[in-house]
Each structure stands twice: as C-alpha cells, then as structure tokens.
Amino acid sequence: MYRRSTKQRLALAALIAASATVITLDFRQNPGGPVRRAQDWAVSVVAPLQDGVGRVLGPVGSFLGSLTEIGGLREENAELRRQNEDLQSQLRRYPETVRENERLLALLEEKDWSQGAKRGARVIGVGPSNYEWTAFIDRGKAQGIGEGMAVVSAEGLVGRVVLAAESYSQVLLVMDPEHAVGSRLSGSGQTGVLEGRGEEDLRFDFIDPEVGIEVGETVVTSGYDKGIYPPGIPIGRVTSSRRAASGLQQIAFVRPFVDFGKLDHVLVLLESGPIPDQAG
Amino acid sequence: MRRFAVFSLVLLTAVLLQTTFFARYVTLFGITPDLILVVVIAFSILEGPTVGATTGFGGGLLRDLLVAAPKGLTGLAYLIVGYAIGIGRPYVQSTSVLVPVIGVFVGSLAGSALYVILTALLGEPVFSLARIARVVLLTAIYNTLLVPFVYPVVRKIASVYKAEKVYKW
Secondary structure (H helix, E strand, O other): OOOOHHHHHHHHHHHHHHHHHHHHHHHOOOOOOHHHHHHHHHHHHHHHHHHHHHHHHHHHHHHHHHHHHHHHHHHHHHHHHHHHHHHHHHHHHHHHHHHHHHHHHEEEEEOOOHHEEEEEEEEEEEEEOOOOOEEEEEEOOOOOOOOOEEEOOOOOOEEEEEEHHHHHHOEOOOOOOOOOEEEEEEEOOEEEEEEEEOOEEEEEEEEOOOOOOOOOOOOEEEOOOOOOOOOOEEEEEEEEEEOOOOOOEEEEEEEEEOOHHHEEEEEEEOOOOOHHHHOO | OHHHHHHHHHHHHHHHHHHHHHHOOEEOEOOOOHHHHHHHHHHHHHHHHHHHHHHHHHHHHHHHHOOOOOOHHHHHHHHHHHHHHHHHHHHOOOOOOHHHHHHHHHHHHHHHHHHHHHHHHOOOOOOHHHHHHHHHHHHHHHHHHHHHHHHHHHHHHHHHHHOOOOOOO
C-alpha cells in the first residue's frame, strides 16, 4: 500500500553509514582527531547558550525541585537531627584530630590538598543522559583548566575534568560508572577503589574481610590513583557493607557528601591531575 | 533550506533545555526524561521517515557530543527510531491524540533500549538488568508526559515550515 521510495531508502542508508563512520572514528580516536574536534566545537557552541538559558530557567528549576521535596521534609528533618548528634560528638574529637593530621602530614611531607591553587567555576548544565553523569562548568583552558584535574565543592569531591574547551569544561562526576577513585576508609585506613553506580550509592571494593566497617564512616581520596586526586578529599559516608560472594573481600556502599542535584559552585584544583611523566 | 535551519534550531533548543533544565531539575527517582527523543519522534510522526531519521541522527549526534560515552551511538539509535516511527505512521488511520502519546511511549522504549544495547556491544560498563529496565520504562513514561507540551509546539512549527512541493530541490 505505502511503497517505500528509493529516496527514503537512500537517506536511511546514508545516515546509517554516517553513524557507523562516527562510531568507528571515535572508537579509534587519537587526541586531536575529528570526533574530538567536533566535541570541542559542540561544547564551545552549546555551553555559552546553556549559560544563558540556565540563568533564566535556574530559578524555575530550583522552585520545581523544592516542590518535589516537600513530602520528604519530615524524614529529612529526622535524619538531620540524627546527623547533628553525630556531628556534635565528632566535633569534640576534632581539635585533637587536626593536631594529629598536621603531625602526620609533616611526617609524610605530603601537601594538604586544600592549600594549592584553585579556580572557582559555576555549573551551567549537566549531561543529557540517564546512563552517564557529567556537568558543564563555565571555565576552560583559558583559565588554566586542564583535563584530569580534580573538581571539588564545599561538601567534597565532585569529579574530574574530562574535556577542557577554550572557556568551558566538562566534568565526569564521581557517580558515573566510568569514574573510579582510589579511596581510604577514615576509620581503619583501609584503601580500595570507589566506583560510581549512577543514582545509587558508590561502591567501595577490595576491603580486607577482617576489617570492621562502621556505618557512617567517612571515605576520603587515598591519592594512590596515578596522582589524579590529591589525598584527603572527603567523598562520602558509608551507608552499608557486606561480604563479597567469594568471601575474600568486603564491599561497602558510600553515599557522596555532594548533592549532585543541587551542584552549583565548584572549585577546580589546578595543581591536581595526572602526573606528566606517566601521562606520556 | 529554511526548513532545515528551523528544524535544526528546534533540536538545538531541545538539547539546551535538556542539559540546563530537564536533566538538572526534572528528575524523579534519579531518572530524567529525554526531550530530544520526544522531539525526534514528534518530527517523524508529522513529517515521515526521512525527516524522522535525519532529525534523529542530528539530535542524537549533538547529544552524543555532550556525553562522556562513545560518540555516534545515540545518533544511530535515534535515527532508527525516527525512521521506524515515520514508516509506521501511515498505517495508523487515526487522527486521535493517542497517536503521538503511543508513538512517543513505544519510540522511547525502543530508543533507550537500542542505545543500551549499542553501548553494551561497544564494551561500556553495563548496569544491572533491573536498573536498565527501570531506566527504559521510566524514561518512556516521563517522555509520554511531555507529549502535551512538546507535540503541539513541533506540530505548529512543522505546519508553518511545510515542505513546498512547488520548489523542489
């Protein structure tokens, strides 16, 4: 009844061939390749527009966001009370911890991550997909930002820069499954790898089965991942843990400190990033 | 040519709204609707398989360039959905409002499922089947809820910039 015209078939074939070309080019990508240039171009064109649209829609979005939260307020209130008690008790131990930290850092000749040069940036948009988690910020190469640099907020670790265009950058968030970071449990000092799992809690692998893991324990970066992240950046809090099926390790689940839904201002650590010797 | 420029502008607007508004603020259970796919399906219902496939490819590719995943996969997935919906449309002899509603629901299920399959084939990290099913289903439901807002806008634009048979290029 409805015969396909040759023109339609040709258009379909041409578009499929074009997709296959893009997929192949990207798969065999070398830095500076055509797909990479297209990406730079897309970010440079879209980001300024995002910046503008975001300024208009941001307040509307925040308002809508707050509407959906009303139902959870009571629960959140109880949770905050509980947290407050926890924090009060932790606060009493704080001065002692600071002294200990200073002493240990001096021993290790390690630099405190919060001391180095930083660049403030604003989040202007986020990745469009349900399978990957990125954010766009309004600072780029021109402001000294490079790929691989760590991004933090006042709450803790946000992620790392994966694409730096001229005046905008894209940040891979810790909740993305491609994101893995060498981490340390603050209580036991156990190190392992923390991986993103989307909107679910992060997964902390390779914990010694003998080690006790406390719910609520803080997880920080260990600084062991080829120097991408400086050690000591807070990431999140343990929500649960279990023994792996093999029984040879434990797995903990960690809720990030950063509320990625409300991410607004971030800091890029300009002295972080892969160590040049190893990158080449 | 004007048609091409206007349709491109519609897609770019969808990408901007998706990245600054929907993906950022309109999330339920951590899942966001996919405005770009809704626009693509609306185009293919209204304008047929060729426009459906072209907008699917264009919108998908632009989306690809903004995600930290292999490039070209969304373009391929959305162009197939755009073409298939456009092919299927004339067989449904109805002008009911249910046409875009069902079209967007089915197209969104197919589009996001196809994308997941393609990424898995390229060796990207695979989520649990339960999560994939949840994302695919919720995306389709949220996308369907956008139809009353998006479809009339696309229909209006498509009717203003109709393909003119007289000037055949």
